[in-house]
Amino acid sequence: MSTKQIFPLSKLTLAIENVINTHCSKMVWVKAEIVKLNHYPHTGHCYPDLVEKSNGKIVAELRGNIWKSNFDKINEKFRSVLNEDLRDDMTVVVQATVTFHSVYGLALNILDIDPEFTLGELAKQRAEAIKKLNDEGIFEANKDTLLPKLPKTLAIISVESSKGYQDFLNVIDSNPWGYQFHYKLFPAVLQGERAVSTINAQLKKIKKYKKIFDAVAIIRGGGGEIGLSCYDNYNLAKEIAIFPLPVLTGIGHSTNETVSELVSYKSFITPTKIAEFLLQEFHNFSQPLEESAHKIKSGAMLLFERQHTQLSQASSSFGFLAGRTLDREKNILSFYQQMLFSASKALLKQESSELKNIAISVEHLSPANILKRGFSITRKEGKVITNASLLAEGDLVETEFLSGKASAEIKNINDK
Structure with missing residues (x-):
């Protein structure tokens, strides 16, 4: 019986290393x-996980090595061509040699990456996103939403520390006309691949409170044009396109608009431009009102002056007695004028008081206050039940109290 020849693992891996490094060293x-x-x-080193996919499935996988000196040069090339860093989820063409290490195994030693190919891939994805949105008939959907005459309440997707967000607030809050805005920040990542998921998550959150807000502003500034390819993502662009409120975008760049900007209600080069647009909307509403008020005041003054002149002329014509009569009429006219202003002021005050009383009544009748007084609300399939005849035995209902909810099954009905 022949003796087994046993090799140490290191000797086997060394043999593999010699074969691969000898015969697969070509770039x-x-x-x-x-x-x-x-x-x-x-x-400074990189160890990218590389895959090839077919129909969404991985058909090949290999680890790569990019040493610091090569990575710095490659990243600089990407910034100059793509305006963004090398990152996850990029399709690339790499120049490499195949290497094998006894401990670290098989890998591609990456020497260079062609950013022009990746640029073409990103352009292809952008074109596909635009075509898909057009084919679905939603490319112009957000532009058809209604922006109120006075867009006062805004949901802002940004980062509190962002320079663009701070610039926006400075223009809005310090406007010399004293226009008042209400806004709430919904923080999100604003560049790179995570931007898609975090912005979409905040849009879905805002959608739950769409009746509160007049518009949504996506604000990014101070980051240059690095990492903007996320705004060409189909999923993000679709969420903006079908959003029920107008979406204003100011992501701070000067090159071609991204797909997200193209489908938004209106896009702006910088966050400051969004703020200026909103102030202009207030101007467009307030200036005609001010002009009308000025015309009414000027017309009234002119009418009184004309009447005063006519009365003075009549007084001179009819002599002293007639003058006294006319003076009395002028006094009466002046009295009525004062009465008119006083009555108008009182009426406005009364109407304002009634509006406040109505607001208080509405607040007292709100569901929350009704629940506080010990009442409860019963719903079937989300609809409020106000009459027992609307129920049948076996129905499942949900009862809401001031604190918490309870579910129950109807066992007996007495509709008297």
Whole structure:
């Protein structure tokens, strides 16, 4: 019986390493998708996870190595061509050699990456997103939403520390006309791949309170044009296109508009321009009112002056007695004038008081206050039940109290 020949693992891996490094050392160009970049800032090295997909399934997978010196040069090229860094979820063409290490295994040693190919892929994705939105008939949907004459209440998707957001607030809050705006910040990541999911999540949250807000502003500034490809993402653009409120975008760049900007109600180069647009909307509403008020005041003054002149002329014509009569009539006219102003002021005050009383009554009748007084609200399939005849035995109902809800099944009905 022959003796088994046993090799140490290191000897086997060394043999594999010799074969691969001898016969596979030629540089090749390889197309792959970077699933995860795995960049380590403390060393500067990168270990990207590379895959090839077919019909959404991974058909090939290999680890890559990009040493710091190469990574810095590659990243600089990407910034100059794509206006963004090398990142996760990019399809790339890499120049590499195949290497094998006894401990770390098989890998692609990446020497260079062609940013022009990735630029073409991003342009292709952008074109596909625009075509898909047009084919679905929703490309212009957000432009058809209604922006109120006075867009006062805004939902803002941004980051509190963003320079663009601070610039926007400075223009809005310090406007010299004293226009008052109400706004709420919904924080989100504003660039890179995570921007799509976080902005979409905040849009869905705002949609629940769409009756409160007049419009949504997506504000990004101070970051230059790095990381803007996320705004060409179909899923983000679709969420903006079908959003029930007007979406105003100010993401701070000067190149071609992204798909998200194209489908929005209105896009602006900077967040400051959004603020100026909103102030202009107030101007468009207030100026005609001011002009009308001025015309009414001027017309009234002119009418009184004309009547005064006519009375003075008549007084001179009819002599002293007639003058006294006319003076009396002027006094009466002046009295009625004062009465008219006083009555108008009192009427406005009365109407204002009645409106406040109505507001208080409405507040007292709100569901929350009704629940506070010990009442409850019963619903069937989301509809409020006000009459027992609307129920049948076996129906499932939900009863809302001031604190909490309870579900029950109808066992007996007495509709008297």
